[in-house]
Amino acid sequence: MIKHLIPLTLIAVLAGCAGVQQSTERRTITHYGGMSIQKPAPVSMSSRNVESVVAPGSVRGTQLGIVYFDFDEYVVKPQYVPVLENVTRLLKDKPGMKVTLEGHTDAAGSTEYNLALGQRRAEAVRQGLARYGVSQAQAEAISFGEEKPALPGRSDEVDARNRRAEIWTTP
Template sequence: MKTWWIAMACVVALAGCATKVPLNEVPVETAEPDPMTQQQDDGAAAVDTAQPAATDLSPATTETVVDGAPLTNIIYFDYDSTMIRPEFQSVVAGHAQKALGNSSLRLVLEGHADEMGSREYNLALGQRRAESVRNSLTILGVPSSQIEAISFGEEKPAVLGASDDAYAKNRRVEVRYP
């Protein structure tokens, strides 16, 4: 029985390994989100208590506009992951388009992590996240000379606290234009 658990742990660990597949060649599945509320006959919304509350990690808008749409400067990541989530691939593409439109523009990618894990691990994880975004930008044609990837690890949280929501908002890369 113990061997089975070890084998499963290895499979899960290997499944999380990043690949060097270009973003435009990765198949993306879209799933319909489960509704968090249901409409009752009297018009009041009833909260579905069977599911935990979802953290809003949708791309936040900023003042930068690309192709007439606001562009966020934050890319969120899953726990202990460096893979860019499908909903943020268009954000990366928007920053690539902006950088390609101005060869003198510099991008600084600031990698962050939540407070779980050691400081050293989180510093390395933040760097890998920033490098993941950097690699995606270079695949999309942005010269690496325009991009700097740095890590703050867990040192600059976006949200203080030890909740799942706070942790989720701290696992991010922020795109800065100095």
């Protein structure tokens, strides 16, 4: 049950909310993190719809998004720019709101290494939000390393789902 919670929450946010509109249209090339990328058209998500998706039994608040990372990497990929933009819009609409950015890793590597990598992933998302104007005071970056996997076990697919940073509202 728990292992399906995050994918189901993400699916509900991306597919089930009436305020979500996805587009494959491309806009101008933008510099992000020191590299040039094509930026997808903005994805619209109202605050009301984001707040309506709460993980059952969650004490963390509402999950606003997930950013996945490649093996041993902590660079936010261009495909996750819309996640940062959506969170930015919400935080600008609600300046008193705060988010917690949880960095996670797969089980490869030592506990110490994974805690440091998880922190770098959370900080990369924090810096990405800051580029869009989110105050550093609104976003706290923490690491869980390999301690809170999204999925149990080890396989390429499982490891890929565990290499992530989750964005949660702070209750």
